[in-house]
Amino acid sequence: MLTDTLDLEARAHSEHAQELRLWLRLLTCSQLIEKRVRGGLREQFDTTLPRFDLMAQLERHPEGLKMKELSHRLMVTGGNVTGITDQLVAEGLVERMAVEGDRRAFLVRLTPAGRSAFEHMATQHEQWIVEAFDGLSPRDLDSLHKLLGKVKQHQLDINQRIVTEAE
């Protein structure tokens, strides 16, 4: 299956063909890489990308993050964060800590076991990603990063505008 023609890009057919082709190519690239990462996480570590992402957030914030902060950063709604956190707590990889001064909230943070497990996964994850971009020169990597920076900023501007208009 993986070697067959990838024809998602067939969708582009209009006067704005350039933008459409770019979008379909962007989508194809991210799907191809994501499939390998998800598969690897499942096969080698019996985990999932959202779980990995949640742990990655906590690894960057050793003091812990509140559920709501996790929800924002992971771009998913609160119920999902509760579910993933429950799983990770049950496995001893993260813990909920009381927040002084606000008894509604928790700080979620990695346990030592969780930190160790994450570092193990992150090492392998890094190899997948390095391999994924192996075909590009450092200069290409930099150009791509800068160009996608413009795309990302533009999306955030659009979303900001939508939110502002809704207020």
Next chain:
Amino acid sequence: MLTDTLDLEARAHSEHAQELRLWLRLLTCSQLIEKRVRGGLREQFDTTLPRFDLMAQLERHPEGLKMKELSHRLMVTGGNVTGITDQLVAEGLVERMAVEGDRRAFLVRLTPAGRSAFEHMATQHEQWIVEAFDGLSPRDLDSLHKLLGKVKQHQLDINQRIVTEAE
């Protein structure tokens, strides 16, 4: 939620920080755009991205595509294509046609109603995508397309190698 810090990129922290940051930025961009497309398809047309993608394939192949071809092109397994096709058939948007000389297979193609519905959706879809890349010059669009072409080709090469090794 949409305006909060997007901190998926926080994951990059190693000696291969460049590749990791690039991957996380690529993922963020495609997620941001995809969320808007999925939301728009749901709200304005009560449909989903996989359904739209299937119809887009058929629009490019007026003679029809076999279930297996659709499965390849959409990068999903056969059972899923059956399910989506069943939905679209029930709504009168696509039809299964007998294939001469192979009574196991069908050709799936858009009905006139399906073609009309798709064109309607594709027009709106194009506007979302044009808006998504509005911040980039034609030159940027071209650079990005070329660079992502290298990325895509490299993924396909990797997958080819994996398939070959498995044989």
Next chain:
DNA sequence: TATTGTTATACTCTATAACTATA
């Protein structure tokens, strides 16, 4: 009243594997 987080629910998408019919 508003906010934090949980619970309950439902739906889409996906892969796997067993199955039917045909090649």
Next chain:
DNA sequence: TATAGTTATAGAGTATAACAATA
């Protein structure tokens, strides 16, 4: 035997809405 497609099932991932506790 192999292939095209279907069915059945299970699980990931997500959103929504009602809810409890606290601010």
